[in-house]
Amino acid sequence: MPWTKPEGLPFDANKPLPRLGSYFRGSFQVVMADGSVRSFTDRTPEATLRAYITANGGEVIRDD
Numbered sequence: 001m002p003w004t005k006p007e008g009l010p011f012d013a014n015k016p017l018p019r020l021g022s023y024f025r026g027s028f029q030v031v032m033a034d035g036s037v038r039s040f041t042d043r044t045p046e047a048t049l050r051a052y053i054t055a056n057g058g059e060v061i062r063d064d
Contacts, residue, residue, distance in 0.1 A: 011053060017046055 010018050020040070021028025027041045030052070040049065051059035 013050075013054065017049060017053075020049070 021042070027039055030038050030040060032038065048061065051057060051061050
């Protein structure tokens with residue numbers, strides 16, 4: 001997903017996550033609202049990705 005067009009990423013909390021990543025096989029990078037960049041692999045649990053996507057969900061996200 002080009003960073004210039006984030007509105008192109010469909011998300012519905014009641015549906016499966018859309019396919020994420022495409023430039024790097026097995027991983028993708030995400031820019032956070034604070035300007036930090038994180039890398040995720042295709043093995044990142046869906047629950048973890050959903051916690052990062054949803055705003056004010058109250059989830060505790062551990063960096064293991």
